[in-house]
Amino acid sequence: MKLQFVPAPALWQPERYHYAAEQMMLTLFPGERPEYPPETLHMVEGEENGARFALEREGDTARLTAQVCWQGRQARGEDAFPAGELDAPPERAYHVVQHALKMAFYRAGTALLGKEPPWGALTGVRPVKLPTRSMEQGASPRQAREELEREYRVSPVRSQLALDCAQASLAVKSTLKPHEVSVYVGIPFCPTRCAYCSFVSADVGRTLKLVEPYLEGVLEEVAATGRALREAGLTVRSFYMGGGTPTTLSAPQMDRLLTACREGLPLEGCTEYTVEAGRPDTINREKLEVLKGHGIGRISINPQTLEEEVLVAIGRKHSPQDILDAYALAREVGFACINMDLIAGLPRDSFSGFCRSLEGVLALGAENVTVHTLALKKGSTLMERGDLLPAGGEVEEMLSFSLNTLRGAGYVPYYLYRQKYMSGSLENVGWTKPGLESLYNIVMMEELQTVVSIGGGGVTKLVSPDGRRILRLPNPKYPHDYLASREKVLAQKGEIAAFYAGH
Numbered sequence: 001m002k003l004q005f006v007p008a009p010a011l012w013q014p015e016r017y018h019y020a021a022e023q024m025m026l027t028l029f030p031g032e033r034p035e036y037p038p039e040t041l042h043m044v045e046g047e048e049n050g051a052r053f054a055l056e057r058e059g060d061t062a063r064l065t066a067q068v069c070w071q072g073r074q075a076r077g078e079d080a081f082p083a084g085e086l087d088a089p090p091e092r093a094y095h096v097v098q099h100a101l102k103m104a105f106y107r108a109g110t111a112l113l114g115k116e117p118p119w120g121a122l123t124g125v126r127p128v129k130l131p132t133r134s135m136e137q138g139a140s141p142r143q144a145r146e147e148l149e150r151e152y153r154v155s156p157v158r159s160q161l162a163l164d165c166a167q168a169s170l171a172v173k174s175t176l177k178p179h180e181v182s183v184y185v186g187i188p189f190c191p192t193r194c195a196y197c198s199f200v201s202a203d204v205g206r207t208l209k210l211v212e213p214y215l216e217g218v219l220e221e222v223a224a225t226g227r228a229l230r231e232a233g234l235t236v237r238s239f240y241m242g243g244g245t246p247t248t249l250s251a252p253q254m255d256r257l258l259t260a261c262r263e264g265l266p267l268e269g270c271t272e273y274t275v276e277a278g279r280p281d282t283i284n285r286e287k288l289e290v291l292k293g294h295g296i297g298r299i300s301i302n303p304q305t306l307e308e309e310v311l312v313a314i315g316r317k318h319s320p321q322d323i324l325d326a327y328a329l330a331r332e333v334g335f336a337c338i339n340m341d342l343i344a345g346l347p348r349d350s351f352s353g354f355c356r357s358l359e360g361v362l363a364l365g366a367e368n369v370t371v372h373t374l375a376l377k378k379g380s381t382l383m384e385r386g387d388l389l390p391a392g393g394e395v396e397e398m399l400s401f402s403l404n405t406l407r408g409a410g411y412v413p414y415y416l417y418r419q420k421y422m423s424g425s426l427e428n429v430g431w432t433k434p435g436l437e438s439l440y441n442i443v444m445m446e447e448l449q450t451v452v453s454i455g456g457g458g459v460t461k462l463v464s465p466d467g468r469r470i471l472r473l474p475n476p477k478y479p480h481d482y483l484a485s486r487e488k489v490l491a492q493k494g495e496i497a498a499f500y501a502g503h
């Protein structure tokens with residue numbers, strides 16, 4: 001889609017708003033990609049898809065207009081605000097203009113589409129931050145919800161979802177202490193690669209020889225992290241091992257890693273230990289007993305689907321029965337909190353197939369259920385095979401079914417996030433039986449607390465105690481690069497103490 005900004009140098013610097021326009025374009029017209037033609041767009045009906053934005057000041061009012069052409073039809077949207085906002089401090093003025101641009105584009109776009117997306121004009125990854133901030137500034141839950149619906153045109157179902165998660169976030173925030181952080185350990189290996197995967201995870205069949213050196217690197221980083229945290233006077237509140245699939249490690253390897261974590265990290269105040277056991281084809285009794293023996297209280301066993309045909313289509317080499325067996329084994333070993341992930345929108349899935357999968361997971365009695373919406377990204381083999389995917393409308397029905405069914409079964413939503421290129425512009429939601437939510441998922445998603453990452457593909461996010469500053473320190477993505485940069489990775493841990501000393 002061609003995007004053009006009418007120049008008005010005294011009023012705005014259009015380049016600053018490219019990102020906002022692109023975000024709204026992806027929300028309304030997901031298949032489109034932005035272009036910025038040098039020639040003027042005349043926006044005549046029947047011309048190519050395009051959007052033209054103009055900002056004008058007339059007396060006390062500023063007006064942002066969007067002229068949008070889509071599949072031969074044209075519509076105009078506008079958003080007006082007090083002209084005095086243009087003279088506000090630059091950051092404030094930028095946000096006001098950005099919001100007006102999105103709303104003008106949204107009004108024109110939805111007029112052409114004849115419908116509004118579930119999240120309205122909200123384009124960010126973390127929609128929960130808005131109601132959280134509103135309530136922190138004194139709004140009642142009802143006012144926070146109404147603001148989402150009024151200012152961003154969010155649907156009532158989604159505003160309730162965001163509000164529930166905001167309340168869970170505020171409840172957790174009130175328990176956090178300034179000297180606490182969370183720790184993430186990444187094991188970017190999997191037994192095989194799923195068709196929809198865009199993570200850095202390496203197929204262990206081809207990278208087996210890297211696992212042992214990688215583990216050695218992680219053990220060294222665990223020790224360095226422990227020293228850095230103690231030097232900064234920090235302790236660990238929650239511990240999370242993800243991937244990839246951490247249980248790709250053998251039982252002795254997992255034992256070495258968890259022993260190193262217990263000995264190296266300041267875990268004396270840690271209240272939550274999670275390990276993603278992920279794929280059933282990596283789970284056996286010996287590994288589960290190692291996890292249990294090290295005090296891991298929460299594990300994930302992620303079916304994604306319980307439909308045989310869908311498992312084949314995503315490249316899994318196990319059956320639905322293997323998932324049920326892994327779950328039963330985990331209960332037998334004594335795990336009292338199990339999360340199960342499902343994905344809506346997988347290839348060869350259907351509304352009825354998704355419903356069967358969700359009902360199957362609920363019948364098992366998982367304490368946490370995370371419902372993802374398929375997001376296709378570069379790097380996933382599915383990107384090329386869109387014909388196998390259920391339609392966006394069907395995915396929306398799956399999500400609606402999950403909302404109603406999980407609420408009906410007594411689960412509550414406690415964290416959510418959205419991604420680019422997500423089917424139907426929907427969301428990923430973590431659900432929990434009351435009181436069993438994962439603190440790590442909330443603090444990580446809502447950026448409430450520092451998360452120190454260890455291992456390839458992880459990003460340490462240092463959050464200042466007042467929450468106003470976030471410093472990102474990424475580790476190299478791929479195991480090979482991680483190993484090649486060990487010294488840099490270890491040296492980077494020194495920044496933790498420096499960051500906290502500055503706050």
Ligand code: SF4
Nearest residue numbers: 190193194197201244
């Ligand atoms: S289990 Fe997860 S990380 Fe591993 S290949 Fe599949 S989607 Fe990727």
